[in-house]
Amino acid sequence: MEYAIGVDIGGTKIHFAVVDREGRIVDSHRVPSEAQLGADHVMSLVLQGVDTMIQRMPSGSKASGIGVGSAGQINFVTGTVEYAGSQLPGWTGTPITRILKERYLLPAYADNDVNAIAVAEQMYGAGRGLDSFIVVALGTGIGGAIVEAGRVVRGAKGCAGELGHVSVDFNGPICENCGNNGCVELYASGSGIARLGREVLAGAGGIVPWQPDSRAITQAWLQGERYASQVMDIAIRALAAAIAGYIHMCNPQAVILGGGVAEAGAPFLNALDQEIKSRTSTAVRSAYRLLPAYVGNDAGVIGAAAQVWLYGNG
Amino acid sequence: MEYAIGVDIGGTKIHFAVVDREGRIVDSHRVPSEAQLGADHVMSLVLQGVDTMIQRMPSGSKASGIGVGSAGQINFVTGTVEYAGSQLPGWTGTPITRILKERYLLPAYADNDVNAIAVAEQMYGAGRGLDSFIVVALGTGIGGAIVEAGRVVRGAKGCAGELGHVSVDFNGPICENCGNNGCVELYASGSGIARLGREVLAGAGGIVPWQPDSRAITQAWLQGERYASQVMDIAIRALAAAIAGYIHMCNPQAVILGGGVAEAGAPFLNALDQEIKSRTSTAVRSAYRLLPAYVGNDAGVIGAAAQVWLYGNG
Numbered sequence: 001m002e003y004a005i006g007v008d009i010g011g012t013k014i015h016f017a018v019v020d021r022e023g024r025i026v027d028s029h030r031v032p033s034e035a036q037l038g039a040d041h042v043m044s045l046v047l048q049g050v051d052t053m054i055q056r057m058p059s060g061s062k063a064s065g066i067g068v069g070s071a072g073q074i075n076f077v078t079g080t081v082e083y084a085g086s087q088l089p090g091w092t093g094t095p096i097t098r099i100l101k102e103r104y105l106l107p108a109y110a111d112n113d114v115n116a117i118a119v120a121e122q123m124y125g126a127g128r129g130l131d132s133f134i135v136v137a138l139g140t141g142i143g144g145a146i147v148e149a150g151r152v153v154r155g156a157k158g159c160a161g162e163l164g165h166v167s168v169d170f171n172g173p174i175c176e177n178c179g180n181n182g183c184v185e186l187y188a189s190g191s192g193i194a195r196l197g198r199e200v201l202a203g204a205g206g207i208v209p210w211q212p213d214s215r216a217i218t219q220a221w222l223q224g225e226r227y228a229s230q231v232m233d234i235a236i237r238a239l240a241a242a243i244a245g246y247i248h249m250c251n252p253q254a255v256i257l258g259g260g261v262a263e264a265g266a267p268f269l270n271a272l273d274q275e276i277k278s279r280t281s282t283a284v285r286s287a288y289r290l291l292p293a294y295v296g297n298d299a300g301v302i303g304a305a306a307q308v309w310l311y312g313n314g
Numbered sequence: 315m316e317y318a319i320g321v322d323i324g325g326t327k328i329h330f331a332v333v334d335r336e337g338r339i340v341d342s343h344r345v346p347s348e349a350q351l352g353a354d355h356v357m358s359l360v361l362q363g364v365d366t367m368i369q370r371m372p373s374g375s376k377a378s379g380i381g382v383g384s385a386g387q388i389n390f391v392t393g394t395v396e397y398a399g400s401q402l403p404g405w406t407g408t409p410i411t412r413i414l415k416e417r418y419l420l421p422a423y424a425d426n427d428v429n430a431i432a433v434a435e436q437m438y439g440a441g442r443g444l445d446s447f448i449v450v451a452l453g454t455g456i457g458g459a460i461v462e463a464g465r466v467v468r469g470a471k472g473c474a475g476e477l478g479h480v481s482v483d484f485n486g487p488i489c490e491n492c493g494n495n496g497c498v499e500l501y502a503s504g505s506g507i508a509r510l511g512r513e514v515l516a517g518a519g520g521i522v523p524w525q526p527d528s529r530a531i532t533q534a535w536l537q538g539e540r541y542a543s544q545v546m547d548i549a550i551r552a553l554a555a556a557i558a559g560y561i562h563m564c565n566p567q568a569v570i571l572g573g574g575v576a577e578a579g580a581p582f583l584n585a586l587d588q589e590i591k592s593r594t595s596t597a598v599r600s601a602y603r604l605l606p607a608y609v610g611n612d613a614g615v616i617g618a619a620a621q622v623w624l625y626g627n628g
Contacts, residue, residue: 073597083597132469146563148469153462155446155565156601160462162562165595169496170482170555180558180593182483241484244494248476249460249563251469279494281479283387283397287470 001061005053006305007046008113009070011035011087014042016049017298018057019305023124025298027056039090043099050104065107065308066100069116069300075158079110082157085177109307113300114161115152117258117293118145119310120303125294126256133254134246135293136163138239138261141177142185142192146250164189168241187238190214190260196231218264236268240275247276247284258293315375319367320619321360322427323384325349325401328356330363331612332371333619337438339612341370353404357413364418379421379622380414383430383614389472393424396471399491423621427614428475429466431572431607432459433624434617439608440570447568448560449607450477452553452575455491456499456506460564478503482555501552504528504575510545532578550582554589561590561598572607 003026008015010033017028029052031045046068054063072084072091079097081088100108111119118135121127127135131150137143144163146153153160164185165178172182186192193214201211204227212220220228243255255276257269273290280288295302317340322329324347331342343366345359360382368377386398386405393411395402414422425433432449435441441449445464451457458477460467467474478499479492486496500506507528515525518541526534534542557569569590571583587604594602609616 083595144563148462148467148474149465151463153467153564155462155598156567157565157597159565159597159601160563162565162595162598165562166480166559167555167593168481168484170552178558178562178593178595180555182555238484241481241494241496244492245480245559246563248479248492249458249474249560250467251471251474251476253470279481279492281397281476281492283471283473284469284476287473 001058002064003057003061004305004308005050005063005066006301006303007050007066007068008116008300008304009033009042009046009068009088010113011071014045014049015301016053017301017305018053019302021309023120023295023302023306025302027053028298028301033088035088035091039088039094042088042091043094047099047103050100054104063104063106065109065312066104067116067304067307068096068100068108068110069113069304070096070110071113073157073159074110074112076109076111076115076154077158079108082159107308107312109311111152111304111307112143112145112158112161114143114145116303116307117295117299118147118152118303119306120295120299121256121293122147123306123310124302125299126254126291130253132250132252133256134163134250134252135256135258136243138189138257138259140190142189143259148250163242163246166242166245168238184238184242188235188242188261193217193231193235193261196234197227200227200230214261218261218268222264222267236271236275240272240279243272243276244279247280247288251284252288254289254291256291256293258299262292315372316378317371317375318619318622319364319377319380320615320617321364321380321382322430322614322618323347323356323360323382323402324427325385328359328363329615330367331615331619332367333616335623337434337609337616337620339616341367342612342615347402349402353402353408356402356405357408357410361413361417364414368418377418377420379423379626380418381430381618381621382410382414382422382424383427383618384410384424385427387471387473388424388426388429390423390425390429390466390468391472393422396473421622421626423625425466425618425621426457426459426472426475428457428459430617430621431609431613432461432466432617433620434609434613435570435607436461437620437624438616439613440568440605444567446564446566447570448477448564448566449570449572450557452503452571452573454504456503457573462564477556477560480556480559482552498552498556502549502556502575507531507545507549507575510548511541514541514544528575532575532582536578536581550585550589554586554593557586557590558593561594561602565598566602568603568605570605570607572613576606
């Protein structure tokens with residue numbers, strides 16, 4: 001049997017898996033990223049983790065290659081980290097694929113973590129059979145990936161798809177990450193929803209007894225609590241305005257929604273879709289569907305591994 | 315000599331040209347579109363115009379094909395009008411390339427007019443040698459085109475690149491064209507700047523003695539008039555916020571600016587670029603340049619014709 005080894009590198013943890021051609025995980029483990037200890041340390045954890053995966057592979061089976069998805073902006077062509085922020089200090093400039101190829105003498109690929117999710121959805125999930133779709137990952141921030149004519153849009157340096165840094169209010173609060181005003185990430189990511197929650201509760205007057213996180217707010221919204229309705233109304237309108245913009249720009253067949261915030265489920269998806277529909281012109285509106293991500297929490301590591309099948313000769 | 319025939323179809327006029335492989339116009343003429351007389355009439359004008367171009371071609375020369383750029387949303391694959399609004403009533407559904415192929419027995423191509431401008435810039439202008447760039451056409455509205463990995467991004471139905479319908483204020487005025495709030499077109503197109511002009515002058519109190527158009531406003535801005543500074547400050551910040559979003563989404567090597575509003579020249583370009591730079595993250599900011607469109611007013615018809623060389627076998 002042939003397998004690919006997938007590595008999903010985030011600011012908190014690194015996820016390793018042995019994945020087959022059908023996208024099934026046959027073995028996996030996670031370790032803390034310990035990102036504050038620097039890039040060399042993170043890379044040594046990556047190598048240890050890959051070693052472990054190779055040692056534990058069933059006898060008679062073969063690793064066909066290694067695929068990495070990483071937080072930050074990754075240059076797919078060179079396999080190097082173009083830019084990584086405070087999530088992975090010092091990670092900028094790390095030649096991920098060169099190090100892997102030299103050590104393991106195997107084909108190696110590296111891409112942004114959300115691009116890896118897009119590969120997973122394209123090969124095994126909601127994007128199967130689609131030529132043009134957009135992945136919106138609603139996590140602590142908002143990540144994204146654009147697939148056009150069957151391939152991931154990369155741009156000049158592999159940094160395309162930063163969907164969270166599309167402004168929905170040019171007079172809004174300044175985004176610390178990019179300097180623009182009113183980035184959609186400030187309204188509809190986990191941290192954005194928590195920020196709106198603090199504002200709404202503070203606006204209600206008096207001392208704020210608690211500061212709910214986005215999970216608490218979406219739960220309260222599902223239960224009809226008034227403060228949460230105010231927050232989620234803003235978040236959904238801002239996100240719908242941004243997604244309508246993506247749709248006018250890219251005319252996709254689908255917008256695939258993943259990440260923690262999207263776990264609020266059908267009520268969230270339906271409210272959002274209604275808002276998007278009212279904000280798009282006829283021609284592009286009739287072309288797209290809003291879909292929940294299919295592959296789930298392991299999409300990052302499965303898509304990382306699937307690069308070996310998608311881009312390799314195997 | 316081989317030539318391509320270009321046809322640029324707008325709501326006001328239709329522009330015909332015989333164009334050589336180097337993008338030089340050797341013959342051309344324009345007729346009014348008479349769009350209110352309906353799609354059949356417009357198509358008959360197109361055929362008459364092409365007839366004229368063929369009859370006037372120098373003896374011994376050959377038409378290698380016909381390329382059309384049209385207002386509205388054009389499905390490049392089928393050569394049919396996917397959607398056209400009030401600019402070209404009834405134009406939706408017109409099978410442009412089928413009609414041309416049947417009549418002239420020549421290869422024929424049809425695309426959105428801004429996509430045609432992108433082809434002209436890619437082959438002969440500011441986009442030469444670039445793999446990924448964005449064209450922003452600041453006319454009465456805002457049109458756009460996205461080139462990624464060397465090819466025009468089309469999306470599901472050939473409607474991609476509607477850059478004017480990216481929202482920069484999700485609580486802003488409603489856009490009559492698409493239903494979204496605060497589309498950038500409402501701030502930085504010719505009609506948007508005129509709208510802001512009316513608002514600023516009305517806000518100054520009393521009776522508004524005149525209603526300047528965008529050309530008058532940009533002229534007044536270049537001369538340092540105060541009302542015009544207020545208007546252009548809003549227009550430039552809104553446009554920069556939108557372009558910063560395009561840049562985060564597509565990580566282009568260049569943003570190419572054309573259209574009437576862009577004719578305000580270097581002061582406009584410089585002010586805009588400074589705003590964009592303050593609104594983009596490091597990795598994407600270092601990759602892009604803001605460039606004026608190179609090919610000029612004939613870019614539409616030159617790009618329309620150039621499709622024959624770009625997509626044909628010739």
